[in-house]
Amino acid sequence: MSTTTRAAVVESGGAPFTLADVELDEPRAHEVLVRIVAAGLCHTDLGVASGGLPFPLPGVLGHEGAGIVEAVGPDVAGVEPGDHVVLSFTSCGSCRNCRDGHPAYCAAWLPLNLLGGRRADGSATISRDGAPLGGHFFGQSSFAERALVDERSLVKVDRDIPLESLAPLGCGVQTGVGAVWNVLEPRTGDTVVVLGAGAVGLSAVMAAALTPATTVIAVDKVVERLELARELGATHTVNANEADIVEAVQLITSGAGADGVVETTGNVIVLRKGVDALAARGTAVIVGAPPFGSEVALDVNGMLGGKRLVGLTLGDQETQTAIPALVRLVREGRLPLDRLISTYAFKDIGQAVQDMAAGKTIKPVLTFA
Template sequence: MSITTRAAVVESGGAPFTLSDVTLDEPGPHEALVRMVATGLCHTDLGVASGGLPFPLPGVLGHEGAGVVEAVGSAVTGVAPGDHVVLSFTSCGDCRNCDGGHPAYCAGWLPLNLIGGRRADGTSTISRDGEPLGGHFFGQSSFAERALVDERSLVKVDPDVPLESIAPLGCGVQTGVGAVWNVLKPVTGSTIVVLGAGAVGLSAVMAAALTPATTIVAVDPRRRTPQPGKGVGCHPHGSTRLRENLGEALAAITGGQGADGIVETTGNVAVLRQGVDALGARGTLVVVGAPPFGTEVSLDVNGLLGGKRVVGLTLGDAETQSFIPALVRLVKEGRLPLHRLISTYPFADIDQAVRDMGAGKAIKPVLTF
């Protein structure tokens, strides 16, 4: 039986989010109906809403959902009605990378999550007045009071942890944390630098603070003052100090050694180039920020011969079923202070949350239902 719910619909590229009644399809064998409690707002949502990616519009976005399971399909075994869940990306579960524990690099990742707008079999999960809408965004489309969620997007979590405090784990937080834990893997005495002090960057800072790294620096090219990194375990530096030459500034901080690990979250290729140049010998830069498709960057090839590595990353290269519950525990114990990043908004105020995010007034807006 189909279900009517209230959703934030993007009618066309560049249009605002508009609340509208939509109809959810009946849960398939590997799907669950989830009553949303909270959902994070991410730059990926805004990029798709702007028309920058070929996602079918009108459509329903949202991919950092958290809620309570209301019903499950006939083949779902991992969750049951009443369970608290965080929603993350989906994957096929059968390809080489899924089998190898790297579902973020699933062979079908793009159509299943970012640009397809439908299930893998081509059927629609959401409609309005009988017309299909773009849905199945990251297997969830959580900008709605209820969401039809792919089984592989569901992660059962501790019901004692407030869902609005952990909704961002599904994308932004696991991306930043995974960049540090799964790629950089700092050793004792490491210097870790994070370029960009938004939600992903500051999540990386928090993750670095839980490693043996002894110097952690956050750089936000957009800000003149070093406020964004305060209280999350790093030495924050604003743009006025670092705009001229990132390498010189980091050399001063690191005693001329350069950085051991850098997480680039800005999507700005000029910042990316400065980051690569600022690496020390055998240092690694993780590329997280995504500029427009087709963007290229030039690198000093001889500068790479000192063992530098540049690594691209999607969603922290995380295996969500083990990674997200571990992060939930750290939030519960106060060791991952996400509350410092989160600003909550009623779902109806989604456009205000978008404006505040764009203006830098909110690091990680979380919509509550």
């Protein structure tokens, strides 16, 4: 039996989010019906809503949901009604990368999460007046009061932490943390540079502060965000409006350069600066996604000193392990996500989008009554 729910629908590329009643299909074998309590708003949502990615519209987006299980499909084993869950990305579970514990590099990742808008078999999870809508976004489409979620998209969490505080774990936070912990793996005395002090970048700053790295440099153009980065663990900050990034890193490190760089802005000019700021054998991680087809020119001879440039999706996290660990850090106050979050009622999603695009808020989280 289908479920009628209120959702934020994007009718076409560039159109605003508008609230409308939609129908969710009945949960299939490995699907779960979740009542959404909170959902983070991410730049990926805005990129798709603008028409920048070939996701089928009209459709329902949202990929940082958190809520309470209401019903489960017949073959679901990990959760039951009443459980609190954080929603993240889905994966096939059977390809080589999934079997090796790297589901973010699933062979079917793009159609299952970002581009397909349907289940793997091509069927729709969401419809309106009998017509299918784009859905199944990251296996969830959580900009709605209820969502039909892939079992592999959700992680059971403890009930003692407000779900509003946990929703961003599903994408932005685990991405920034994973860039540091899973790729850079800082050693004692290392220098880590984070380019961009948005939600992903500040998550990387907090993650770096929990490692043996002794120098953590945050780079941005917004003074208030640089001040917040200091409070969250950065030892140094660089205002890119006032200083050249490479020169500033060289000055801070006495000419040594950075052992690790996390690029979160999606700006290829900034990415090039990050690579140039690396020390010998240093690693730069590409997290920010520029428009499709973007290229970056590199000094090839400069790379011969053992420099590495690594692309990253969702922190290369195995969510069933990573998200519970991050929840514990939130509970203990060692990952203070509340410093990043601004909450908005679901009906005010348009204002949340405006504030995020204008840089007035770092991580908008929609709340549902």
